Amino acid sequence: MGGLQKKKYERGSATNYITRNKARKKLQLSLADFRRLCILKGIYPHEPKHKKKVNKGSTAPRTFYLLKDIRFLLHEPIVRKFREYKVFVRKLRKAYGKAEWTAVERLRDNKPGYKLDHIIKERYPTFIDALRDIDDALSMCFLFSTFARTGKCHVQTITLCRRLTVEWMNYVVTSRSLRKVFISIKGIYYQAEVLGQLITWLVPYQFAHDHPTDVDYRVMATFTEMYTTLFGFINFRLYQTLNLVYPPKLDSKAESELKAEHEEDYAMDSESYLEKLSALSASLARVVATAEEEEENQLDQFPADGEDLENMEAREKEQKEQEAQNRLFEGLKFFLNREVPRESLAFILRCFGAEVSWDKSLCIGGTYNVTDETITHQIVDRPDIDKQYINRYYIQPQWVFDSVNAKMRLPVEDYFLGVTLPPHLSPFVEEKDGDYVPPEKLKLMALQRGEKHEEEEDDDDDDDDEEYNDEVDDEDLTEEKNLKKMEDQRSQGKQTLAVKVTPGKVKPWETGSVGNKVRLEKEEKAEEKRLAIMMMKKKEKYLYDKIMFGKKRTTREANKLAAKRKAHEDTSKAEKKQKKAKKQ
Amino acid sequence: MGTVCVGGVYPAGCEKKRDTAAHSLLIGSGRGVFIEITHRCSPTLKWLTTSESFQLSRVCDIRNTVGNVPMEWYQDYPHIGYNLDGKKIFKPIRNKDELDEFLDKMENPDYWRTVHDKTTASDIRLTDEQVDLVHRLQKGQFGDVNFNEYEPSVDFFTNEVMIHPVTNRPQDKRSFIPSLIEKEKVSKLVHAIKMGWIKPRKPKETTPQYYDLWAKEDPNAILGRHKMHVPAPKMRLPGHEESYNPPPEYLLTEEERLVWEQQDAEDRKLPFLPQKHSCLRAVPAFSRFIHERFERCLDLYLCPRQRKMRVNVNPEDLIPKLPKPKDLQPFPTTMSLVYRGHTSLVRSISASPTGQWLVSGSDDFTVRFWEVNTGRCMKTLEVGGAVKSVAWNPNPAVCLVAVCFERTVLLLNPSLGDRLVVSSTDQLITAYEPPEEDKEQAVTWALSEGLEHNMGHRLTLTHPKAVKQVVWHGKGDYLSSVMPDNSSNLQVLIHQVSKRRTQNPFRKNKGLVQCVSFHPLRPYFFVATQRYVRVYNLIKQELTKKLMTNCKWISSMAIHPGGDNLICGSYDCRLAWFDLDLSTKPYKMLRHHKKALRGVAYHRNYPLFASGADDGSVIVCHGMVYNDLLQNPLIVPVKVLKGHQITHDLGVLDVTFHPTQPWVFSSGADTTIRLFT
DSSP: OOSOOOOTTSSGGGGTEEEHHHHHHHHTOOHHHHHHHHHHHTOOOBOOSSHHHHTTTOOOOOOEEEHHHHHHHHTOHHHHHHHHHHHHHHHHHHHHHTTOHHHHHHHHHTOOOOOOHHHHHHHOSSHHHHHHTHHHHHHHHHHHHTSOSSSSSOHHHHHHHHHHHHHHHHHHHHHTOEEEEEEBSSEEEEEEEETTEEEEEEEEOSSOOOOOSSSOHHHHHHHHHHHHHHHHHHHHHHHHHTTBOSSOOBOHHHHHHHHHHHGGGOSOHHHHHHHHHHHTOSOBOBSSOOOSSOOOOOOOOOOOOTHHHHHHHHHHHHHHHHHHHHTTTTTOEEEEOTTSOHHHHHHHHHHTTOEEEEOTTTOTTOOSOTTOTTOOEEEOOSSOOSSOOTTSEEEOTHHHHHHHHHTSOOOGGGGBTTOOOOOOOOTTOOOOTTSOOOHHHHHHHHHHTTOOOOTHHHHHHOHHHHHHTHHHHHHHOHHHHHHHHHHHHHHHHHOSSOSOOOOOOOOGGGTTSHHHHHHHHHHHHHHHHHHHHHTSOHHHHHHHHHHHHHHHHHHHHHHHHHHHHHHHHHHHHHHHHHHHHHHO | OOOOOOSOOOOTTHHHHHHHSTTOOOOOOTTSOOOOOOOSSSOOOOOOOHHHHHHHHHHOOSOOTTOSOOGGGGTTSSEEEEOTTSOEEEOOSSOOOHHHHHHHHHHOTTGGGEEEETTTTEEEEOOHHHHHHHHHHHTTOOSOTTOOTTOOOOOSSOSSOOSSOSSOOOOOSTTTSOOHHHHHHHHHHHHHHHHTOSOOOOOOOOSOOOOOTTSSOOGGGOOHHHHHOOOOOOOOOOOGGGBSSOOGGGSOOHHHHHHHHHSOTTTOSSSSOOOOOSSGGGOOOOTTHHHHHHHHHHHHHHSOOOOOOOOOOOHHHHSOOOOOGGGGOOOOOSEEEEEOOOSSOEEEEEEOTTSSEEEEEETTSEEEEEETTTOOEEEEEEOSSOEEEEEEOSOTTOOOEEEEETTEEEEEOOOOSOHHHHHHHHHHHHTOOOOSSOOOOSSEEEEOOTHHHHHTEEEEEEOSSOOOEEEEOTTSSEEEEEOOOSSOSTTEEEEETTTTEEEOOOSSOOSOOOEEEEOSSSSEEEEEOSSEEEEEETTTTEEEEEEEOOOSSEEEEEEOTTSSEEEEEETTSOEEEEETTTOSSOSEEEOOOSSOEEEEEEOSSSSEEEEEETTSEEEEEEEEOOSSTTSOOEEEEEEEEEOOOOBTTBOEEEEEEOSSSSOEEEEETTSOEEEEO
């Protein structure tokens, strides 16, 4: 045969991968440092296709990295910094042990540090790449900025996170790029559209954290270290695009207003400045002073035909809608009561052009008082309020969130004080056909299309009448009928418990007639399909079965939800009736 | 008992012994006075000021000058020391014993304030002042009543500069002249600074500096890595159920909640419990917020990433486009007749070549003959065992039916149909003339006579082993029987009826034979073992082909009337179609049935084949074979026929087609035979 004997595992996939421990040894780093490096450089493990081959015949569970990735890490200057830091820690420990305090001080002064700028540039070669990956950075910074100043991480990190998040919020306010908001049980979700990228982040509620013990804060801190660097550069760039001064400065006009009142409350100037910025009540200073009102950037009209024209029109329409949404609260004057989450509400309202103020004792930056007569809406989250002004609406905070998601000012009646609120729906759900759509969403969609739905109140009030005069009502109120029909269709399509089932009659004279033929045809079709399915290849059959299984599951789930809703409505109706009966 | 001794003179060498003395301890004071007080009850030590010690010494004027030495040294002497004048101090004549002591304690009211002076060997009654002093010392107070312990202190070395120095010492010379060592050090530093070795310390940057990192976006900076990079998927966006005030249908019911709580965290569909709060004010903090953030971090740096291609197909496109069954008519569609009469499962059926009659063999030891069109049972024959297989002679000129049960193959003349044919058949059998030399045969041929002859029995072939299947050659003269046996080569026998000859075609055992079949046109013979079908050339006496069925266990087999195609049913629910010209592997594998196939059949004229299985259904397929060799057979299932009940997990046991009409018969375990037209 001739030739050298081929040795196993010296070519092919076994040489493309490296285990974590070997990688660590190759880089001469401790496990903690290796982890940090992987986090900072964005290196993640790979799952080889043939694990046993890569693992040299063993089936032990191991983490594999691409050898190329590890080679790439070898050239990283930060690795040297890690080693330097290790040496520094050793020297410091020694100095402490010998109680050489001057040496300790000297070492402390020369503590090796590192910068992550080049890593950020390397990981995100273009700005858009960086912007796309900012979701996690935002959520993490918002979380860290709510930590207490003691204990879990460095105070500098917390203040830096706070600063960056405040800058971000100010940017979103100035650029008016907020799109959706959602109050969940975890926190408040925001979605903004920045330079064409949808960015979603989650902000926890303002409570002290109960720090869990099974969480490695070092890992989180490393991520935060990377994220703050990334976030700062992104903020800088974003401020630049809007011609704003970075680090942000308040408008000189606004600054002078604020300065007079609150200066004495804060010990440090820098601290009070951040507070003022975070109040979000004043606009930011620009590099180039522009006119107050920015002219709307019109889409240029290009001579186009056919599809292009349609596209253009669609785009134009979209932009118009967008502008309308951005001016959603323009001209309204809000006052926030002290029990509502000030920061989030001020942020949202300012994003859509409203004027906001709050009690002076609550936070810096309130511009007017409760007593101001021009206030149009006061946001209150308590069952009742003593002194009410007649010329303003007292509404619950959910109104703001729902209005933003609906892209229109919703009727305020549903959100008055002490009223049972309508359900708060997630704006992120996009129903495909076959999915369950809650009736509230259908109502909202109808409202958005411009259909009035005023019969709601009557509907609830006189249930009994409705039941008797169902047909009459339907004829009278065409608008309502439309809506009803839609709901009925849904429910009939989905529910096994159809709303109205009349006992069917067997019509013997019809056998062989049109109806029967149709049925027969249908059956034939179904059988044809069944037979064709029998002839499918094994692979395709498997795929087909899988798809059909998924479809069935979604319909089953939708049916379940619809049935649940039905049951709930039935019980609530019965309760109402009982109450009524008792009253009478 | 106690001793008070002040400023004693020590005899030489008593320094060490002092330590060992019982109940005596010493305290040193700055003023050079040693006082030892040993109280009767508890030994307490205090130091006194000088003035007090003088007072004490004044009280006890008889003084022993021996100093603070152990008095044991004077045990053997009449004296215990010397007074100031140098005279001996004598011991008292009589020592007090325990009784004296006790009496003293009881009677003397001053006993408590009496101390025994060992040095003078006398009892001293303490004065009031002395008692007072002892008390105060015991309390830890100063001995002197008038001593003020809280006198204002004078701070001599204050921070305030005074006009006079505290000490009058003149300053050193070295404080006026510059230090040489320092000069050396400074000059070294100066030199280092001059040379640029020491640089001023840079002020530390506490806040990070940001700038426009992407000012020059370089398209060359986008490396291959970035193209290969798999970005982490974004967090899932929240649905309605995560809302603080969700629609009521998204809230879990009580049972669902319980189920949720009992499930493991990984199995849960929702990682949280949906909750409804009446207002925003009532919403609490989410306890797992930090956990979720942390888990996301772990996912980002620990999870392997992979691009998964999602198949985005319309399921309707996956269904193959087949010709409509309607266009492939005729084929059986409805059940039209049920032949009832058997009392046990019907193993085998066979139709007469004219299509008028049907024979069936059952486990109730009977063979029944039916008229196809009417469903009437024409004849019932009792045989001596469960009938395994029946086969009607395919030659229309002969009316002969082969029936096998136990070890016997019976040739019957049912006497149905054309009388001429019946009589000619009888003649054919009786025309046999035994050959000259009688060869030893594997089976014994016996002609039936008398009663049996009247019943229709013509010939009886007694086999050495139980017979499972019997099959006719197309011409109707040859007959083959199968005796499945794993251990011998005597499994398949071919009989010639006209010459009453039997031969064993195989010399070797190639596995358990399931069924056999003759080629309809050419001298080929098909033998199906458990997993393979072997095709033998009977003239050349050799193996021509071995078909791999890819099945676990073949149950039945049928040959296309053209002879180039073959179907195999198997107990693992498959039906394999072989194109003998194409390959030895199946051309098509059909998995139509849910359970084991028991019987398969081809139609003689129409392009149809049927399969019956234990799931009680008969599936009829259109199987068109083209004369053009380049065109592959077209197989389309056209009808699923249902009717048989499943009894004891058995459904349809045999299927056979009507020889001329597109009708199919099926026999089942529910003791019926059904005709589908």
